[in-house]
Amino acid sequence: MKKFFYTVIMAAMAITMLNSCLGKAVEDEYKDWRQNNDAWFQQQAASGQYTMYTAPWDPSAKTLIRWHNDTMLTKGNLKPLISSTVDVKYHLRLYNGTPVDSSYYMTNPADSIYRSIVSQNVEGWMIALTHMHVGDSCTVIIPYQQGYGSTKKSDELLPYSNLVFNMKLVDIYKYKAN
Numbered sequence: 001m002k003k004f005f006y007t008v009i010m011a012a013m014a015i016t017m018l019n020s021c022l023g024k025a026v027e028d029e030y031k032d033w034r035q036n037n038d039a040w041f042q043q044q045a046a047s048g049q050y051t052m053y054t055a056p057w058d059p060s061a062k063t064l065i066r067w068h069n070d071t072m073l074t075k076g077n078l079k080p081l082i083s084s085t086v087d088v089k090y091h092l093r094l095y096n097g098t099p100v101d102s103s104y105y106m107t108n109p110a111d112s113i114y115r116s117i118v119s120q121n122v123e124g125w126m127i128a129l130t131h132m133h134v135g136d137s138c139t140v141i142i143p144y145q146q147g148y149g150s151t152k153k154s155d156e157l158l159p160y161s162n163l164v165f166n167m168k169l170v171d172i173y174k175y176k177a178n
Contacts, residue, residue, distance in 0.1 A: 027150065034144075034160035040095040041143050041162050050141065055127045063127040064141040077133040078172050080118050085174065086129060087113045090167040095141075100156045100163075115173060122147050124163065137168040 027034070041064075044050055050064035080086050089112050092101040103114040118129050124142025132138065142163040144150075150159045 037162045063124045066139045068137040074133040074135040087171040095162045132169045140165040
């Protein structure tokens with residue numbers, strides 16, 4: 001029984017060391033990309049064009065938002081909760097302008113609409129959407145820590161990528177104000 005216990009412990013240590021080495025390899029491979037994303041995010045935060053919002057559930061989680069509409073005109077509109085299903089139109093690009101994704105290629109559930117539950121998106125989207133009212137349009141800059149972190153999602157979406165969304169909250173699905 002002791003031999004089995006020590007074998008399990010040794011296997012767990014080996015897996016931990018392997019994961020640590022693989023994580024370090026990813027970090028080293030994308031070091032310049034990460035530094036460029038960090039520097040660009042800091043520039044945008046200091047530019048005065050964006051307002052920084054934090055998550056009530058994690059004060060270290062931050063997202064930059066620049067509004068494109070008069071928020072005084074939409075402040076009486078519905079505002080999604082973390083559990084709300086929302087309809088959003090968006091364009092996604094990287095900090096260097098590389099286009100990655102867009103809801104404008106979608107036809108389901110409706111033309112150009114992306115529908116999802118707020119909590120089923122990256123943390124930066126959750127922060128942004130819970131600060132928006134229906135009808136608001138904005139540019140949202142999500143640092144990689146609140147996006148996909150050190151995960152490579154596609155050939156364009158590399159680890160440590162800040163996400164830049166131009167988005168509009170179109171509706172809160174199946175919610176009727178009384």
